[in-house]
Amino acid sequence: MSPTLPMPFRPTRLLVLSGALWALGGCSFAPAPAAPEPLERLPEAFAEAESPGAYTPLRWWEGYGDPTLDRLIDTVLAANLDLVEAMSRVEESRALAGIATADLLPSLNGSASAGRSSNPNNAGFGRQIAALLGGASGDSTGAMPDSAAAAPPDRFESTDYSASLALSYELDFWGRARNDREAALRDLQASESDLQSAVLGVLAETITAYFDLSDLRQRIEVSREIVDVLRERAALTQTRYDRGLVGSFELYQIRQDLRNTEAALPQIEALLHDARGRLAVLAGRYPTELAPLLAETRLPSDPFADLPSSIPADLLWQRPDVRAAGLRLESARFRVGARRAELLPRLSLTGTLGLQSAEADGLFDLSQWFSNLTTGLTAPLFQGGRLRANVRAQEARWVQQSAAYGRTVLTAVAEVEAALARHRLERERFAFLTSQLDEASASVDLQSRRYSSGVAGYADYLDALRTRLTVQSTLSAASRDYALSRLGVHRALGGSWLDGAAVPPAPPTASDGPAGGLDASDSSDAPAGALDASNHSDAPEGSFLP
Structure with missing residues (x-):
């Protein structure tokens, strides 16, 4: 009876099957996008936007019209260490996104080996070969034949050279790797928004410290003039007191005013040194290195009254913290899909192609090729509840990010309204x-x-002069507060107020979900407490949850 030959292996069948599975592999278990409830009630414009104007520079700090401030900010942006740290976090997120992207691609490894083995004929591999050779003599027990001519060698030796390429690939049938990649990309974009937040914060600290420095210098100058006036007034009162023209109370009152003003000067000078130190740290310099740049500073004499007549609430999307919160909400949503996909089987392909020879010279003989192509299915049968706990934990993070996003939007609207009101009142x-x-x-x-x-x-003249100097000192502080109120509007809006064409787009809505994602109207697969904007029947009053 002829032996049955095995069915020849056809790699094309496996490839066709894998391709069909890949074509069907558009599934995604990420829940549908859902915006927090406060976004649905976002006003179209801010109530405090009322004065006309068309101020729209991208380098918005140039609106102060101070070349010294412009040069200082350029220095800070080039050397600030907080920004260096924030930029490194962006690079870290970019690298992590690259790692997540790599999970979607096949992995290819190369290997080469050379080996020599030597085995006795009565043990291990040598015994097996000896048994096979002994079978030819008719000994069914596999014992060594007595004939010396048929006896195998005492040792079996072999040499092997090989070089191969190994390819492995996991078919992302359930969208696990794709969702992880989308989440990593959103994290990267959020870190870029964090960098913009850091830039905005550094700019605000620099401008605040600069105007503090300018105000303190002016107040010190005015205070010294007031001291001179009070000394002259005290001397005049002393003369009149010696002549019996005034009582001691008036003399003591003038002297007390003089001592109070003199005592305030060291305190103001200490604040001046503090402002210089803050600017030096922001610029990444030592105070002595920054001193030449700050030789001449000033306050705006008439800070701008040109806020736009209507500031749309859509400008909130240019606030880096709002964008970052929205992106982290999206990242958490995609990670829910990735953790859900881990509950399902994984399908992988592995293949090896190489050359093998007993001689080094024959290693590159193409006729010595060998190959191997396999597919494998791995299913999680029992993990002690770890995978489902991962899903619940990620769903909870999704709800947390949605609440944080809604809180960020509400905070942003309140800050813009407060900044606009403060600017109007300071003006x-x-x-x-x-x-x-x-x-x-x-x-x-x-x-x-x-x-x-x-x-x-x-x-009477000295009293009038003293009053004017006091008002001048108060006006200096008011000028600083007015300029900083303008800064508050910039910071609340995330920079400048651009025209409509330049406003960044709002974060994704339900129509922007991933391919194969769940429909926004279907929350059956959403986590408990998921933020489906179309259903709020079970939410407590004032809650962002459905």
Whole structure:
């Protein structure tokens, strides 16, 4: 009876089957995108946006019109260590995204080996060969034949050379690797938004410290002038007291005002050194290195009153923290799909192609090729509940990110409204103090003329001069506060207020889900407490949850 030959292996059948499975492998278990409830009630414009204007620079700090500030910011952006740290986090996220992308691709490894083996004929591999040779003599027990001519050698030796390529690939049938990749890409984009947040924060700290420095310098100068006036006024009062023209109370009152002003000067100078130190740290320099750049600083004399007449709420999407929160919500959503896919079997392909020879010279003989192609299916049968716990944990993170996103949007709207209101009120305060300074200057001129004509005394002139200097110091602080209120609007809006064409797009909605994702109206596969915007019947009042 002829032996039955095995069915020849046809790799094409396996490839066709794998291709069919790949074509069907568009499944994704990521839940449908769902926006937090506060986004549905987002106003179209902010209530406090009311003054006309068309200020739209991308380098928005140039609106202060201060070349020294512009040079300082360029220095800070080039050397700030916080930004270096934030940029390295972006590179880390980019590398992690590359790792996640690599899981979608086949892995190819090359290997080469050379080996020589030597085995006795009565043990191990040598015994097996000896038994086979002994079978030819008719000994059914496999014992060694007695004939010396038929006796095998005492040792069996062999040499083997091989070189091969090994290919392995997991068919992402359930979308596990694709969802992990999408999540990693969203994390990368969120880290880029974090970098923009860091830039905005560094700019705000730099501008604040710069205007603090300018205000403190001006206040020190004015305070010294007030001290000079009070000393002259105290000397005049002392003379009048010696003549019996005034009582001791007036003399003591003037001296007390003088001592209070003198005592405040060291405190202001300490704040000045603190502002210099803050700027030096922001610029990545030592204070002495930054001193030449800060030799001349100033406050805006009339800080801008040109906010746009209507600021759309869509500008919130240019806030880096809002974008980052939305992207992290999307990342958590995709990771839910990836963890769900881990509950299902994995299909993998492995293949090897190489050359093998007993002689080194024959290693590159193409007739010495060998190959192997296999497919494998791995299913998680029992993991002690670990995989399902991973799914529940990731679903909980998804809900957390949705709540964080809604809170970030609400906070952003509140900050913009507060910043716009503060800018309006600081502008009014600045206008009032400017008028007060004009009136105080007019009073000084009047008292100077009255003293020159002999109608009023010199003390009246000194009192008027002191009042003007006090108002001037208050106006300096008001100018700083007004300029920083403008900064507050920039920071609340994430930079400048651009025209509509330049506004970044809003975060993804339900129509932007992954291919094969669940429909937004179907929440049957969503996690418990998932944020489906179409269903809020079970949510507690004020909750973002459905």
